Amino acid sequence: MAASRIYNFSAGPAILPPEVFERAASAVRELRTNAHADDGEGIGLSLLEISHRGADFAAIHAKAVALVHEVLGVPESCEVLLLQGGASLQFAMIPLNFAVPKRVACYVDTGAWSAKAIKESVTLAETRGHETAVIASSKASGYDHIPALPEALPAASSYVHVTSNNTIFGTEFEQLPDVDAPLFVDASSNIGSRPFGLERATLGYAGAQKNLGPSGVTLVWYQREWAAQQPSPAGVPGILRYATHAAKGGLYNTPNTFGVLVLQLVLEWVRDNGGVTAMATRNQGKADALYAALDASSLFTAKAKPGSRSRMNVVWTLGGAPDDEREALTKRFVTAAAAAGFAGLKGHRSVGGCRASIYNAFPPEGVTALCEFMREFERTQ
Incomplete structure (x- = not known):
């Protein structure tokens, strides 16, 4: 993936609309x-x-x-x-x-x-x-x-x-x-x-x-x-x-x-772009797709319980035991994801795991691409 197409999942400072960058x-x-x-x-x-x-x-x-x-x-x-x-x-x-x-x-x-x-x-x-x-x-x-x-x-x-x-x-x-x-x-x-x-x-x-x-x-x-x-x-x-x-x-x-x-x-x-109501539809679609991928996986596990899941910050862990193996697997996933053009997926330093922040400006196609990458990563483990 070319550098200009890196998907920025950073929790903040975070992705902003390209039009805003140009005008600023x-x-x-x-x-x-x-x-x-x-x-x-x-x-x-x-x-x-x-x-x-x-x-x-x-x-x-x-x-x-x-x-x-x-x-x-x-x-x-x-x-x-x-x-x-x-x-x-x-x-x-x-x-x-x-x-x-x-x-x-x-x-x-x-x-x-x-x-x-x-x-x-x-x-x-x-x-x-x-x-x-x-x-x-x-x-x-x-x-x-x-x-x-x-x-x-x-x-x-x-x-x-x-x-x-x-x-x-x-x-x-x-x-x-x-x-x-x-x-x-x-x-x-x-x-x-x-x-x-x-x-x-x-x-x-x-x-x-x-x-x-x-x-x-x-x-x-x-x-x-x-x-x-x-x-x-x-x-x-x-x-x-x-x-x-x-x-x-x-x-x-x-x-x-x-x-x-x-x-x-x-x-x-x-x-x-349709106001907050349109953002709600856009964000719900992104979150639903990512949580569906997590729930269908035997490798990735969403941290938050259904009913309390954030639409902005999707947090998950990777399977593997004991803890040192899980940590090594997570590091391998984050490294491979970065090489494939997915930036900012490392979880917060206090809890580890992974996190995808999908704020308003994050493009839906980036979530689709991440879900595909996760499925392929799991297939090869």
Whole structure:
């Protein structure tokens, strides 16, 4: 397979639409007044050298925020911020801003990223005076499913935090849960992939580097009316307050100007290709084909249980015993796959195995080719 046709299964930073690469590259050479098309007038400067306070970038930023509402379905009642620091910064900013002393911050533990969010809440509880409660977890079974939430939350719950999709273990909420408290969601790895109830989230966030753009941009949104009713957090630095960023229209400090443009272009691509509903059909077809290949195999075994399987990150192991043989077989498969033009299939370093990340921009024909390769690899073992 030629290098130009390598299929990129990386979990992130991940594959983006070719059209977006072309338009972004053009903007790096010279920004046009209409970055989406070739008919805009050149401004004589690269995107990388314009001021984030100037009118040219202001138009890009405003368009990106408008598309978050239009394409992703984030309600107009929500403040939209394009920040930095990734989801990892949000793990800390959320309890810093919204964990109320003597009340309970509730978390659902479904994998490594939710565990990191829980850890930050526990750490901050020592100084913020709140309690952190894990109200549901699938840790005991190796995070192979989405656990059921309790019928009743702890008394005096401030919020419930969930991770909608889990890249490492390959599980996903079918829909965001209805809970009797503000719902916070880390939607980093499946936002924009299908409708799954984002409008239910009081606060949501997503690192852009899966379905929305490059690394270095984090989408955050929250209900303005709800936020206005929350007590102002004491002792929190200004840059770590959501209100600080909202008061400056999301431009309190210098943003990732390139990343914001790419996010705008990606959302335009989703819109122009049928929107989130069309992405859902496209992604379901890819996931169904890959899971069918895994379920029909005696060599490959999907990690996640049916009913909790991610449409974005398909995780599997290879047979063989003892463990050292399984590890050698996995390494042989990943090496052979890379030589055949399938990149990024090695599982996360913390769990091993294999993983195929098939985000919005990943082509269906790449999944078909991978399934054929897997069947042939199994035949020759």
